[in-house]
Amino acid sequence: MASTPKSNILVVGFGGIGTMTAYNLEASGLATVTGVLRSNYELANERGFKIWSCDHGQINSWRPTSITKEVPYVRAGTTPFDYVVVCTKNIPDIPPTVAEIIAPAVSPRHTSIVLVQNGINIEKPIIAAFPNNVVISGISRMNSSELRPGEIFHQDHDTLIIGAFRNPNLSIEVEHRAAERFTELYNASGKATGEYSKDVQFMRWRKLVYNASYNSLCAITGMDTSKLRLTGSAVTELLLPVMLEVKSVARAAGYQLAADQEDVSLNGDPLDGYFRPSMQQDIEKGNYMEMEVIVGEAVREGQRLGVPVPMLTTVYSLLKVLQFRTKVNRGLVELPPIKDFGAGDLMRRS
Amino acid sequence: MASTPKSNILVVGFGGIGTMTAYNLEASGLATVTGVLRSNYELANERGFKIWSCDHGQINSWRPTSITKEVPYVRAGTTPFDYVVVCTKNIPDIPPTVAEIIAPAVSPRHTSIVLVQNGINIEKPIIAAFPNNVVISGISRMNSSELRPGEIFHQDHDTLIIGAFRNPNLSIEVEHRAAERFTELYNASGKATGEYSKDVQFMRWRKLVYNASYNSLCAITGMDTSKLRLTGSAVTELLLPVMLEVKSVARAAGYQLAADQEDVSLNGDPLDGYFRPSMQQDIEKGNYMEMEVIVGEAVREGQRLGVPVPMLTTVYSLLKVLQFRTKVNRGLVELPPIKDFGAGDLMRRS
Numbered sequence: 188m189a190s191t192p193k194s195n196i197l198v199v200g201f202g203g204i205g206t207m208t209a210y211n212l213e214a215s216g217l218a219t220v221t222g223v224l225r226s227n228y229e230l231a232n233e234r235g236f237k238i239w240s241c242d243h244g245q246i247n248s249w250r251p252t253s254i255t256k257e258v259p260y261v262r263a264g265t266t267p268f269d270y271v272v273v274c275t276k277n278i279p280d281i282p283p284t285v286a287e288i289i290a291p292a293v294s295p296r297h298t299s300i301v302l303v304q305n306g307i308n309i310e311k312p313i314i315a316a317f318p319n320n321v322v323i324s325g326i327s328r329m330n331s332s333e334l335r336p337g338e339i340f341h342q343d344h345d346t347l348i349i350g351a352f353r354n355p356n357l358s359i360e361v362e363h364r365a366a367e368r369f370t371e372l373y374n375a376s377g378k379a380t381g382e383y384s385k386d387v388q389f390m391r392w393r394k395l396v397y398n399a400s401y402n403s404l405c406a407i408t409g410m411d412t413s414k415l416r417l418t419g420s421a422v423t424e425l426l427l428p429v430m431l432e433v434k435s436v437a438r439a440a441g442y443q444l445a446a447d448q449e450d451v452s453l454n455g456d457p458l459d460g461y462f463r464p465s466m467q468q469d470i471e472k473g474n475y476m477e478m479e480v481i482v483g484e485a486v487r488e489g490q491r492l493g494v495p496v497p498m499l500t501t502v503y504s505l506l507k508v509l510q511f512r513t514k515v516n517r518g519l520v521e522l523p524p525i526k527d528f529g530a531g532d533l534m535r536r537s
Numbered sequence: 538m539a540s541t542p543k544s545n546i547l548v549v550g551f552g553g554i555g556t557m558t559a560y561n562l563e564a565s566g567l568a569t570v571t572g573v574l575r576s577n578y579e580l581a582n583e584r585g586f587k588i589w590s591c592d593h594g595q596i597n598s599w600r601p602t603s604i605t606k607e608v609p610y611v612r613a614g615t616t617p618f619d620y621v622v623v624c625t626k627n628i629p630d631i632p633p634t635v636a637e638i639i640a641p642a643v644s645p646r647h648t649s650i651v652l653v654q655n656g657i658n659i660e661k662p663i664i665a666a667f668p669n670n671v672v673i674s675g676i677s678r679m680n681s682s683e684l685r686p687g688e689i690f691h692q693d694h695d696t697l698i699i700g701a702f703r704n705p706n707l708s709i710e711v712e713h714r715a716a717e718r719f720t721e722l723y724n725a726s727g728k729a730t731g732e733y734s735k736d737v738q739f740m741r742w743r744k745l746v747y748n749a750s751y752n753s754l755c756a757i758t759g760m761d762t763s764k765l766r767l768t769g770s771a772v773t774e775l776l777l778p779v780m781l782e783v784k785s786v787a788r789a790a791g792y793q794l795a796a797d798q799e800d801v802s803l804n805g806d807p808l809d810g811y812f813r814p815s816m817q818q819d820i821e822k823g824n825y826m827e828m829e830v831i832v833g834e835a836v837r838e839g840q841r842l843g844v845p846v847p848m849l850t851t852v853y854s855l856l857k858v859l860q861f862r863t864k865v866n867r868g869l870v871e872l873p874p875i876k877d878f879g880a881g882d883l884m885r886r887s
Contacts, residue, residue, distance in 0.1 A: 408858045417872065418861045424854035459876040501851050504774035508758045511768045526809040
């Protein structure tokens with residue numbers, strides 16, 4: 188291995204998951220990471236990331252080999268990226284799209300694109316935009332968040348489930364080999380686990396059971412996964428019905444999840460953990476949520492396959508309202524001026 | 538009229554609606570109001586209420602004839618209250634109940650109990666507790682809120698729809714006469730409108746079309762009625778489906794609302810008004826919501842009458858979670874201690 192050149196990797200997005208993913212890739216000693224940072228660029232450039240990680244320990248100041256504010260444009264003839272690892276949120280309803288973001292750094296036929304992102308059908312626009320590149324699915328199972336800008340709190344073991352999405356333009360063997368190589372790389376630090384999977388869609392539907400239910404409902408209600416369970420009523424009336432709808436759609440799509448999948452998903456988080464899933468964290472921070480790839484796509488798959496999804500549909504409708512609220516709060520929606528009731532400034536509603 | 542003794546009235550609850558209701562009753566010159574205040578007692582006692590009212594103008598300091606912190610106990614033989622007007626929230630899931638609150642001040646066979654409150658089936662526990670008293674329904678159509686403690690902003694004309702609930706122990710004539718007398722009293726100020734109604738249940742179901750939809754969904758999404766309408770999607774996917782379910786339950790219960798009731802309810806608030814309905818205001822202030830009498834009872838009526846109410850049921854489930862959240866925030870629920878992840882205080886989630 189000593190003579191193998193290091194993999195040249197671009198990691199896009201340095202939130203809780205992206206930072207730990209990049210850290211683990213560099214910790215392998217086999218990769219050089221260029222990091223694309225947006226909101227936390229200045230801070231990371233100045234002070235580096237402060238990390239508390241259950242796998243890697245406490246790190247007071249860390250930066251990837253190089254950092255940049257924008258996805259670099261890779262000219263033909265210059266050193267290409269072997270992997271572009273995308274750890275941003277996937278929010279197709281808010282431009283730019285993932286494909287547009289990474290396009291400058293993707294070398295046709297060479298770069299493998301790794302989507303460490305939530306949701307289903309996320310590979311479709313990527314394969315359409317980069318028909319000759321391997322697209323790899325990464326499902327991160329660690330729980331890691333950026334508590335404050337540049338401060339990462341990573342609280343359970345980093346397991347990344349890795350496999351190739353099916354790109355009909357490429358041979359399956361090429362895809363599997365690329366995914367296996369990335370899995371080896373991910374395991375090389377000895378601290379994190381890369382888990383190779385041949386059936387990434389199955390894995391994505393499995394994760395969706397948790398995400399479409401807990402992630403959505405925590406975002407809507409402002410309750411973490413523990414408190415939601417402790418209500419009792421939310422389990423029987425909201426979480427389980429949504430989980431079972433996802434399971435039905437998955438089955439119609441050809442993925443028969445475990446008979447007890449809803450129990451596994453329901454009880455996956457420790458009851459004393461009080462985890463706030465990503466969409467809840469996003470809405471609390473005033474950020475957009477990945478509701479289209481997590482819930483919107485599940486609803487559309489249900490409709491396409493003729494599976495009734497009434498609970499998912501209502502959850503989706505509520506999330507659309509919350510996404511609109513974020514747009515309003517960010518000034519992206521023009522509202523009619525408020526009526527003057529003549530009560531003077533003192534009495535005006537805020 | 539000059540020789541008629543003034544009506545002796547107890548008003549319980551001095552929020553936006555209660556304060557204006559009490560103010561209008563005293564403005565009649567025909568009533569003496571004793572006010573029961575809780576959270577704003579000290580402030581109102583010291584400084585009086587500051588009121589901006591579209592009907593009564595700007596008032597810098599007002600108090601009812603007398604104020605008290607607790608519902609007074611009326612002994613047999615002392616002057617009874619002619620009316621006990623209840624303007625508190627109706628939250629049967631959080632003790633004490635309305636019947637328990639007003640019991641000390643209700644003189645059997647004499648006091649008429651006026652419920653200026655939202656929801657349906659609210660008269661049932663009152664008639665059960667006070668079988669020989671007239672119970673009057675008041676549906677307030679004014680928009681009035683307490684912006685800050687002791688400061689009332691009342692922004693559209695005070696119309697109170699008044700009629701008797703049917704108490705099978707009393708004669709209908711006695712009930713109607715009592716409701717008519719209260720209507721006259723409410724009109725006597727010349728500033729507000731008391732609108733007598735013979736069919737209070739019809740009126741309550743009609744109001745429920747708005748309350749079960751807008752009031753609930755504004756509370757759940759944190760969006761006022763205007764912003765909710767401006768999403769577009771919320772109208773077709775959430776508001777109208779809930780409204781139509783309420784309409785179906787009302788019909789099965791014997792109340793055929795207007796054919797275009799959903800349009801009337803949908804467009805009742807001015808689009809440039811940005812009204813925040815009561816449950817939204819409550820949850821924003823950390824208060825309990827009247828979700829049981831507005832949504833819970835509608836769901837139970839639907840179930841009792843065999844009318845499918847899937848949207849109302851989901852809305853109800855979400856409101857239960859939010860009510861639980863308020864209990865948690867007020868320290869009424871004991872939660873398991875949070876797991877110590879060993880990250881030190883700096884990294885602990887709040």
